[in-house]
Amino acid sequence: MCLAVPMKIKKKKGNIATVSLGGVERNIDISLVENVRVGDYVIVHAGFAIQKLRKSDAKATLKLLNEISNETLG
Amino acid sequence: MKHLDEFRNSKHITAIVSQIHSISQIIGGQVNLMEVCGTHTMAIGRAGIRKMLPENINLISGPGCPVCVTPNSYIDGAIKIAKADKTRIVTFGDMYRVPSGNGSLEKAAAQGARIDIVYSPLDGLEIAKANPHQDVIFLAVGFETTAPLTARIIRYAQDQKINNFSVFSCHKLIPPAMEALVNDLNHTIHGFICPGHVSVIIGSRPYEIFPREYGIGCVISGFEITDILHSILILLEMIAGKRKVSVEIQYSRCVQRDGNTLALNLMKDVFDVVDAEWRGIGVIKSSGLEVTEKYSKYNSACRFEIDKKGLSDKKGCICGQILKGLKKPYNCRLFAKQCTPEHPVGPCMVSSEGTCAAYYAYER
Numbered sequence: 022m023c024l025a026v027p028m029k030i031k032k033k034k035g036n037i038a039t040v041s042l043g044g045v046e047r048n049i050d051i052s053l054v055e056n057v058r059v060g061d062y063v064i065v066h067a068g069f070a071i072q073k074l075r076k077s078d079a080k081a082t083l084k085l086l087n088e089i090s091n092e093t094l095g
Numbered sequence: 096m097k098h099l100d101e102f103r104n105s106k107h108i109t110a111i112v113s114q115i116h117s118i119s120q121i122i123g124g125q126v127n128l129m130e131v132c133g134t135h136t137m138a139i140g141r142a143g144i145r146k147m148l149p150e151n152i153n154l155i156s157g158p159g160c161p162v163c164v165t166p167n168s169y170i171d172g173a174i175k176i177a178k179a180d181k182t183r184i185v186t187f188g189d190m191y192r193v194p195s196g197n198g199s200l201e202k203a204a205a206q207g208a209r210i211d212i213v214y215s216p217l218d219g220l221e222i223a224k225a226n227p228h229q230d231v232i233f234l235a236v237g238f239e240t241t242a243p244l245t246a247r248i249i250r251y252a253q254d255q256k257i258n259n260f261s262v263f264s265c266h267k268l269i270p271p272a273m274e275a276l277v278n279d280l281n282h283t284i285h286g287f288i289c290p291g292h293v294s295v296i297i298g299s300r301p302y303e304i305f306p307r308e309y310g311i312g313c314v315i316s317g318f319e320i321t322d323i324l325h326s327i328l329i330l331l332e333m334i335a336g337k338r339k340v341s342v343e344i345q346y347s348r349c350v351q352r353d354g355n356t357l358a359l360n361l362m363k364d365v366f367d368v369v370d371a372e373w374r375g376i377g378v379i380k381s382s383g384l385e386v387t388e389k390y391s392k393y394n395s396a397c398r399f400e401i402d403k404k405g406l407s408d409k410k411g412c413i414c415g416q417i418l419k420g421l422k423k424p425y426n427c428r429l430f431a432k433q434c435t436p437e438h439p440v441g442p443c444m445v446s447s448e449g450t451c452a453a454y455y456a457y458e459r
């Protein structure tokens with residue numbers, strides 16, 4: 022039930038934003054997250070954005086995974 | 096986001112699994128890691144992670160499926176409200192078929208109760224606006240991921256002066272349940288894979304008690320296959336003494352130490368922390384959320400005078416022990432026989448992320 026997926030903000034107006042996921046657009050409530058901008062990725066749970074997805078941290082984790090791969094598999 | 100696919104990269108999977116195997120050999124003895132969250136249980140089943148792990152690494156599924164831990168008394172209360180005059184229940188789909196001592200919402204609907212299945216609590220508010228002559232009740236089930244949404248709609252109802260809307264809260268809190276399990280003497284948990292989206296809201300601080308007081312490491316994990324494997328590796332490194340036993344955030348792209356403060360403040364405003372009953376586990380101190388006095392107008396329990404006291408589970412169903420991680424579904428004699436997703440006997444089989452449903456789908 023705690024399922025939440027990243028979606029990209031396309032448009033916003035007040036507390037409502039339009040997001041897209043796999044080509045399908047829908048409206049979500051963004052009042053639980055500060056400073057949401059068009060182009061941001063947000064994590065959406067039951068019609069609400071609950072957090073922004075931070076690209077820099079995603080990249081940092083992937084860098085770590087890469088290091089593990091290189092170290093293990095050479 | 097394109098680079099998110101990288102979290103399923105097969106090279107990374109091979110590498111991490113190989114590291115897990117070498118470190119497990121160093122550890123030697125049996126290691127019990129609990130994945131607290133039902134969404135992780137599902138992801139682990141789907142990705143076949145259990146089969147990739149060495150024999151001495153035992154993944155146990157925790158109580159993190161909100162529908163599964165909802166007690167009979169709550170379902171009975173919801174049915175009672177559903178049968179009252181001019182009421183209309185709004186609920187997430189998972190709750191619809193959960194059996195209690197007195198039937199289920201599905202059966203109540205067959206007898207004429209009005210029940211709408213919705214995707215978002217916001218839909219509940221819309222239904223209330225569109226039907227001013229009905230009393231619309233949202234069944235607020237879920238953990239910290241969902242509770243702020245309920246808080247939000249209560250505030251919307253107040254702002255927009257929607258008076259025919261209320262919330263029947265069964266919201267529960269994860270860290271107190273984890274602590275109850277740690278204190279259960281039947282259990283030895285060596286590490287926790289902590290829920291990702293609960294932690295988006297609460298952050299990592301509430302878990303700090305586990306390394307500090309109990310010497311148990313915690314890793315807040317994402318939901319992709321490499322996320323989960325990576326989190327297991329980090330926990331094993333803690334157990335092997337190669338890393339400090341602490342709370343680590345593997346899912347750092349979404350989780351920060353302080354969580355979502357906006358959501359937390361909203362929850363504080365709308366809810367009181369109360370003792371709550373968990374199906375199969377019993378009452379856990381300070382583990383539930385009830386709508387606070389200030390918003391009692393929006394509290395269905397007050398409006399319909401519902402008492403949230405318990406009834407026992409169905410005969411033969413061992414959901415309680417499964418929710419505590421003490422037994423696995425194939426230890427239940429009803430599993431995949433009398434009890435299937437089409438004909439569920441217990442809630443762990445009803446919810447798509449219940450442990451029995453996950454094992455039925457992926458690990459039979």
Ligand code: SF4
Binds near residue numbers: 414439441451
């Ligand atoms: S298999 Fe069915 S009856 Fe057995 S514990 Fe799971 S839900 Fe209960």
